[in-house]
Amino acid sequence: MTTPVWLHLERPTAACEVREGCITCGDVAVELVVVHIDGVDAHCRDDEGRAEIVATELVGQVEVGDHLLVHAGVALERLEVAS
Amino acid sequence: MTALRFADEYRNPDLAQAVGTKIAELCEPGRDYKFMEVCGGHTHTIYRYGVQDHLPDNVELVHGPGCPVCVIPMGRVDDGIALAEQEVESPNGGTSKVILTCFGDMMRVPGGNGSFLDANARGADIRMVYSPLDALRIARQNPDRQVVFYAIGFETTAPSTALTVLRAKAEGIRNFSVFCNHVTIIPAIKAILDSPDLRLDAFIGPGHVSTVIGCRPYDFIARQHRKPLVCSGFEPLDMLQSIYMIMQQLSEGRSEVENQYGRVVPWDGNPTALKVLSDVFSLRPYFEWRGLGSIASSALQLSERYADFDAERRFSVPGVRVADPKACQCGEVLKGVLRPWECKVFGTACTPETPIGTCMVSSEGACAAYYNYGRYAKQRIHLEV
Numbered sequence: 001m002t003t004p005v006w007l008h009l010e011r012p013t014a015a016c017e018v019r020e021g022c023i024t025c026g027d028v029a030v031e032l033v034v035v036h037i038d039g040v041d042a043h044c045r046d047d048e049g050r051a052e053i054v055a056t057e058l059v060g061q062v063e064v065g066d067h068l069l070v071h072a073g074v075a076l077e078r079l080e081v082a083s
Numbered sequence: 084m085t086a087l088r089f090a091d092e093y094r095n096p097d098l099a100q101a102v103g104t105k106i107a108e109l110c111e112p113g114r115d116y117k118f119m120e121v122c123g124g125h126t127h128t129i130y131r132y133g134v135q136d137h138l139p140d141n142v143e144l145v146h147g148p149g150c151p152v153c154v155i156p157m158g159r160v161d162d163g164i165a166l167a168e169q170e171v172e173s174p175n176g177g178t179s180k181v182i183l184t185c186f187g188d189m190m191r192v193p194g195g196n197g198s199f200l201d202a203n204a205r206g207a208d209i210r211m212v213y214s215p216l217d218a219l220r221i222a223r224q225n226p227d228r229q230v231v232f233y234a235i236g237f238e239t240t241a242p243s244t245a246l247t248v249l250r251a252k253a254e255g256i257r258n259f260s261v262f263c264n265h266v267t268i269i270p271a272i273k274a275i276l277d278s279p280d281l282r283l284d285a286f287i288g289p290g291h292v293s294t295v296i297g298c299r300p301y302d303f304i305a306r307q308h309r310k311p312l313v314c315s316g317f318e319p320l321d322m323l324q325s326i327y328m329i330m331q332q333l334s335e336g337r338s339e340v341e342n343q344y345g346r347v348v349p350w351d352g353n354p355t356a357l358k359v360l361s362d363v364f365s366l367r368p369y370f371e372w373r374g375l376g377s378i379a380s381s382a383l384q385l386s387e388r389y390a391d392f393d394a395e396r397r398f399s400v401p402g403v404r405v406a407d408p409k410a411c412q413c414g415e416v417l418k419g420v421l422r423p424w425e426c427k428v429f430g431t432a433c434t435p436e437t438p439i440g441t442c443m444v445s446s447e448g449a450c451a452a453y454y455n456y457g458r459y460a461k462q463r464i465h466l467e468v
Contacts (some may be wrong), residue, residue, distance in 0.1 A: 028124055028317075029239065029291045029347075055216060055246055058356045069294060069347055072186075072236075072243035073214030076294050076353060079346070 029071040031079060034062050042075070044068065093318030094132065102323040103137035109330040116142045117282060118329060119419055121272060122289035123150030123447025124317050130456040132319040138326065145281075145419035148271045148375060149289055151236040152188045152445035153417060156371045157405040159264055160194030163233050165401050166262060166394065167199070167207040174258045175227045181398070182225060183209040183262075184218035185233035188445040193438060195405035215247035215261075222251070222259035231394045234263045239291040241265040241383060242356040245363035248385070248392050260394040263384050266370060268292050269300050270381035274372075276308050280420055285329040287322065288314035290344045295360075297352030301340045309338045316344040363389050373407070373441055374414030413440035416449055423453040430454060 032044035032052060042054045042062050052070070056062050059075045068075040110116065120126055126146045129135055135144055148154055167183040183199070190199045190211055199209045212218050215232045222230035234244045244261060251259045268289060275281065288301055293314045301312045311332040315325035325343040332339060342348055363386060370382030385393035394400070407413065410428045415421035423429055423442070433439040435451050442448035 029294065055243075055250075057246055057249075058242055058353060058359065060355070069291075071239050071291060073216045074243040074246055076239070076242065076291070076356065077347060077349070 029069045029076060032068050032070045034064050034066045034068065037062065037064065042066075042068070044070065093316070093320045095320065098320055099137050099323055102320065102327055103139075106137075106142065106323070106327050106330050107139040109327075109334045110139050110141055111334075114141065116284050116330075116333070117145050118142070118285045118287055118326065119145045119147045119275065119283050120287040120315075120322075121147040121149040121268065122287075122292065123153065123445065123449075123452075124291070125287055125289075125315065125322060126150070126449050127447050127452050128317050128319060128322055130452040133456075134319050134322050137319075137323060142326070142330075144287075145283065146416065146423075146449035147275065147286075147419060148372065148417045149237065149268065149292075150417075150442070150445050150447040150449070151240065151266070152192060153413065153441040153448045154266060154271075154372045154374065155189075155192060155235060155264060155441060156373045157194045157407065158371065158403040160189075160192050160198070161196045161403040161405060162400050163189075163199065163209075163262060164194060164196050164202045164207065165403070166231055166398055167202055167209050168205070169399065171229050171398055173227050174229065179228050180206075180208055182221060182228050182230045183207070183233055184212045184215075184221060184230065185209065186213070186235065187211050189233060189235060191438065192441055192444050195403065215244045216250070219247050219251055219256065219259055222256050223254075226258060228258065229398075230259050231398075232259070232261050234261050234265055236265055237268050237289070237292050238295045238360070239289075241360055241364065242295060242353075245359045248363050248389050249359065251392060252389065257391075260392050260397050261385060262394040262400070263364075263382075265364070265383040266372065267366075267381055267383065268296075270378045271372065271375060272301075272304065274375050274378050274381075275418065276304070276310075278418055278420075281418060283310065283419075284333060285310050286312040287325050287329070288312045288340070290314060290316050290321075290348060293342075293344070293348045293352065295353050295356045298340050298342050298348065298350050299352075305338045305340050311338050311341070313341045314344050314348050316347065362386070371404070374417035408439055411440040413442045413450075416440075416442050423450040426450065 034042045036043035044054045055074045059078045067079040069077040170178040173179045218232040304312045311329050313325040313328045364383035365386040366380045367382045367384045369377045412426040438444045442450040
């Protein structure tokens with residue numbers, strides 16, 4: 001296996017402002033941490049401090065500090081934190 | 084399930100090199116391997132991190148139909164525009180235009196009558212939302228307007244639409260409805276397997292779709308078609324490990340469904356989400372997929388119980404069918420028959436700024452991913468060869 005030539009090149013410049021695209025369109029789910037609970041909604045933050053309100057009906061009761069896998073504003077799974 | 088602790092752990096170049104070497108050791112001399120990554124998120128990872136460059140030359144990754152935006156046919160875009168441009172009866176009397184809401188990438192998908200952005204320039208009110216719950220909030224804030232959510236996506240996204248419909252019904256919000264284009268991944272994989280012009284050795288299974296549906300629905304691929312499938316995470320090392328697991332199966336003559344993404348994907352999926360999906364949606368008899376044609380039982384519509392929230396029943400939708408532009412070869416790219424740069428208009432007439440085909444719109448589309456991360460490399464390689 002030879003090293004591809006383009007590994008030695010700089011990354012191409014962004015073709016457009018939406019280079020990273022819409023994460024919801026992209027089926028991307030993100031990990032968020034619960035910081036406050038408001039009924040069936042959880043106020044969450046990601047590791048860069050961005051806030052989001054997340055619907056939790058699909059994962060059952062959540063608690064502050066829980067890690068959730070979130071897509072399109074809805075928690076799809078509860079994650080355990082690696083020690 | 085264990086949360087990913089540090090992303091860097093999954094992007095370690097030395098480890099990637101080591102896994103690549105192990106994959107190469109399992110390759111039979113003289114044999115070519117073709118693996119399809121079903122999910123557009125994996126396509127994005129492959130190009131963004133150069134996953135293919137850690138693989139031996141005889142292992143090729145083929146891009147599948149798992150980009151939600153890419154499989155929407157042009158006619159459904161035109162249907163959305165027709166919805167947004169018509170005057171409808173307002174909830175409080177009189178008439179007004181619909182507020183159409185959709186996810187970000189959908190705004191730029193070209194239909195036969197332009198894109199949603201073009202429709203806005205003509206006076207339509209089409210708004211970008213991150214979640215269908217945002218669309219429901221817009222409906223609450225605009226009680227005198229009809230608000231329609233243009234729903235797209237696979238089983239990852241369909242639960243959020245279903246949950247939104249449940250909340251709308253519980254709150255008695257009457258000016259909210261859904262134009263449903265949700266599709267399901269299994270029929271698409273079946274269509275790929277039945278395609279006569281594509282030979283595949285194995286599948287890299289979609290990670291986040293599997294969070295909802297679990298791993299069992301893929302059993303037929305291993306049992307009937309004798310092909311391995313490994314559900315994979317989205318970091319570069321996740322993908323390389325999945326490919327290694329596939330290679331192990333092939334070298335041992337096994338064909339099984341395995342789960343590399345165990346820290347997120349439960350084997351049985353999310354039973355609550357599946358129950359909500361079966362309550363709110365029913366299967367459409369047929370649905371048109373871009374590039375794959377009409378596939379039976381491959382898409383969702385609102386079930387009878389929630390028919391009041393179905394925009395196709397509430398409003399007049401023309402049901403437009405538009406042939407793809409002749410120059411566009413998205414169909415072949417979606418089936419993995421053509422690689423993005425082999426399309427006639429790739430990077431020339433068709434770019435992310437002025438896309439002709441859907442694969443160039445979403446960052447998960449194979450063409451956009453390749454255009455953003457690898458196109459100069461191809462030119463350079465051509466020059467040096």
